[in-house]
Amino acid sequence: MSTEPAGMTVVLGLGGGVDYELKLSAPVMERLVGEYRIRDGELTSPATVNTERELVISILTYLKKGGGGEHFVASSACLSAFAERFPTRATLGGTSVRAAKEMSRLGVPSTLHLVSINDVIRRLLPAGCDYICSDDRDTFYPHLIVQYDQDLRIRAGDIDIRAPFPNRLIYVNDPANGSMLLSPGLGELLSTARLFLISGFNAIRQARLLDRRLSTLIGHMRQLPAGAVVYYEDAGFHEPGLSQRLRDALLPSIDVYGLNEDELQAYLGRTVDLLSVPEVAAALESLRALIPVPTLVVHTKYWAAAFGEDAGRYAGALDGGILVASTRYSHGDDHTGEQFEAMRRRPRRPESVAFAAALEAKMGDAVRCVPGFRLDVAQPTTIGLGDAFVGGFLAATYALPPGRLSPA
Template sequence: MSSTTVEEARRVVLGLGGCLDYEVSWDSSVLADLVAEHRITSADLDATGGPAFAVVTERDLVCSILGFVRADTGGERFVDSSAVLEAFAARVERRTTVGGTCVRAALAMAVLGVPSTVHLVSIDDQVRGLIPPSVRWICSASEDTVDPHVIIQVPPGASVPLADGAVVVARRANRQIYANDPPNRSMLLSPQLGEELTGARVFGVSNFNSMQDEALLRSRLDDLLGHMASLPADALVVFEDAGYHRPALRRLVHELLLPAVDVLSMNEDELQQLVGHPVDLLDPDAVLVALRQLSGVLPERTTLVVHTGHWAAALGAHAERLRPALATANALAGTRYLHGDAFTAEHVAGVRALPRQSRAAELAAALEAASGQGSDAISCAPAAHLDTPTPTTIGLGDTFVGGLVMALADLDPVLA
């Protein structure tokens, strides 16, 4: 890679950890057989909603999968044994892909011809082969390892009978993530990271959600902040939140990192976890209360972004600057929803031209009518009306991040 290309790739730096993914196709018959084998009932699913639920056995894994479906949410869980994941993945059809928020965001940008640099904590020949040439990478690992994540694509209408006669039915498409990934739990940072940040317009941060040791997490955050001192004064830092394997550690990450973050981004599941109750995502009053509740506890420099299947909204000082970036991010995520990994720049252009969801457009107008000044400023982009019998929900948030950072770095080909 030439020095000019390195300079271009450093305009967007994304971290901190990638991984190999087993994208698992939903198979109701396999799950029904496992339910019968383990005699899983509705009562078994009741326990899976709490943050302390541990996935140790195959039975726990099936309970967790169906618990998420019954609750109509996506989510992420740590699995005590990689063998449990391997055994489950061997039962069903699967695709091997490369994942992690930073990597999937970079892949989305690459579709539009925009290069980037990603920071990895693990690598092997499969990962090397799946990352395209326009995505430059550095890695903190001293040797090759592989610890695949299992990601389950849940189609709308999928149903599985339980042993007590109840039936679990998926009301909408969703995705679930299960992982046992030591490199991401350790999150060792490369000594090169600070140098990579010297030319960044935007630095995208994610993946601390896999860490489980509080002292190590503090150390890694201190290391990261040290590297971030190399960022140009006008660079933006975007932090994408996630489902934490130890939910209590989210507070520590926010406490130590957010004072150095310009944009805190999250999906609808994380929004509802943080406000502590379900939110009607098409009720302007309920959404406004939830956004202000979260934004009210953020540092003054940090603008909140929430992305959902209906809209993406920003509340805070950067809201106006984020307006076109929200639309770009929606377009990329919507394209992945329709076309999966095979989406093209032409597909993105098609989604940009689609009509918006009518109720989402009404909500966006209502939120912007309530917009104030400074930290109370709001911008909202309604999502396009998307219709497909085979939606992809794996990687939607990651793809959204790719669109967001690309536009914030002034690299969106359409906006340019």
Template sequence: MGTTLVLGLGGTVDYEVRWDADIVGSLAEQYGIRRTELTTMAPIVDERSLVVTILAFVIDGAGGERFVESSDVVKQFADRFTTEITLGGTGVRAGIALDRLGIPSVQHLVSIDDHVRRLMPASISWVSSATEDTLDPHLIVQYPAGTVVRFDDGEIVSPSSNRLIFANDPPNRSMAIAPELGDALSDAGAFLVSGFNTMQDEALLERRLTELDAALAQLPADALVYYEDAGFYVRRFAERIWAHLLPRIDVYGMNEDELQEYVARPVDLLDPADVAAALLEVHRIIPVPALLVHTQHWAIAVGPTAARHRDALSSAVQMAATRFRLGDGFTAADFEATALLPKNAAGGAVVDTVEKAIPGVVGVSAFKINTATPTTIGLGDCFVGGFLVDHAPVREPQL
């Protein structure tokens, strides 16, 4: 088996806005937004429709990712808030989490600019398909539980914290594959594939998947392939991914939002019977060796090889919890300290029951963390990074 971790396929520059319910409420009033028009599914063509979508997610306490007609909408909205510029994309955030433990990785990037050069940790190297510098920022909105947004039509209150992503990113939509990817994969112990969800041209997607197939020919046969699902802008495109990659995917990950999209119904995440039924249903749709669902309460893997990933699952939950309580700036010591925190009892009850109900299932309860300033951005990405700790070369913790 190879020794490097190769993470892809596309990185982003993120504009993380600091949530301010008063600003959001004033925008709702300014645009005359009514509660009856809140929806998460309408096209986002301007700032008004962006605010409509944000409020619709907040009222349900839900998270998601949506396409915006223009990057100018993202910049216009972000300019109203205190905003931090960070690096995103599942592979990049997973790599940053691994860097906190002294674990290097190789990134596959599709865009580059001075923000990437400035913010990428020194332990991360990259191959890139970009031929010039571009900047198409992703708007990241995270809101806390219990936030109240007041406007002319009353008020809404979020039942839980969550994060939203809005973007118009041509390089990630094109997802060009770097010619050097195959060589990078030749010494890989694990390969993370994510990012195809933003593509909107089916013929181009098919071409990229064919190019990825060619690069995968150089991946060692015993290397782990982890595919992380995401909010597909065109949901049926997921089937094109499966046609090419299912025979090679070892672990297929998704969060609760994606689980519910696939089973086309709400899932009560604290009802073991409902969870078990949803897991079996989505595994029938996506028949991989290990299908992994990570949520705020638990992470559970189902499939014939699920049991071999118990330690990786524990590390993944620990990494996501560390980011939740401390944000990006955590250390290896912080990561180890998280393991000593109490577990979520309700999540543990679900795990125990589902493990007994479905042969071969393994699960891990989330941690019970009380913080006034939770970080909901990038938890799934850090979860993936934590999972890959188990497949990394010998690390030297930065204690």
């Protein structure tokens, strides 16, 4: 049964598409290092990825530090060539689409704004999820999603690296999301929205095109009813310089601005010890000076925190986001209600519990911090964790009181 109040909707946008997911293996990567004669000194992320060799260097650079990221790839052929070396799985991707799937499981229906549609998307869209699409043709631009496990070791030539953490990488050549054409029907859809998720603009690579799309979006958003919550989820911009341009245009309209630990550290230009109260407190203060929104939400492997004037309002939503993301991490894309309920009963990480209490004591009512669960998973799912967090967060924000988040 739907938990949605009569006449009010959840609108999730603005892109999305098909993902080809794969998991790295040492034998394939070591063979590629040998074939392309890649040296350890080359392991710095290339500014552009035009060839399979540059793609391998980019992946190894991230693996070496256990990082995650998203990149535009100039050649779709090199994505296909790399994907053919591994078993792959087709799933739906994009923050809005994955969030919709998690919300559907929690009994909260939504409407997606898509920029690309095809039979794979139609087949895999979750129950209780409607959509509009800005393109009346079928198009197919799959994204490559690369997942790697903690302790994956690559030894070839003078390269000997071991991943300190599990993570995921996104490589994209997608003209539809890169254009982000908005449907003329978006404004009417927003006129009954209680929640509106904005994501996907990071794929646009031309400043003038981004400006036009933002202007159009702001026009549509004028139809949002009073009291509607606008949530923006950050992501790695294919052209990093455009991030500020988006913030200049949209910050006055955003209620909650979400981002992960990689994006936090990228904005600050420094590494942050995520279990150091002084470092995180300083990071949150610096970030809010850069992104002055009512509420910042930062979600990490250890905890999730809301910082700002409405932080207390979102404590239950933070917990909901952690619960959904942790279940996905532990059990994958097709986790069950039983696994979800079992996750709710798991203990929290002791170091995260201590950190959260100390951060709130230091920063007072301006911050709410919820510790993550203690998880020991041999082969975790690292793809879509931020998207799952957003789905859980929005479901709790929208219709469910704190502490009562459960699958339908």
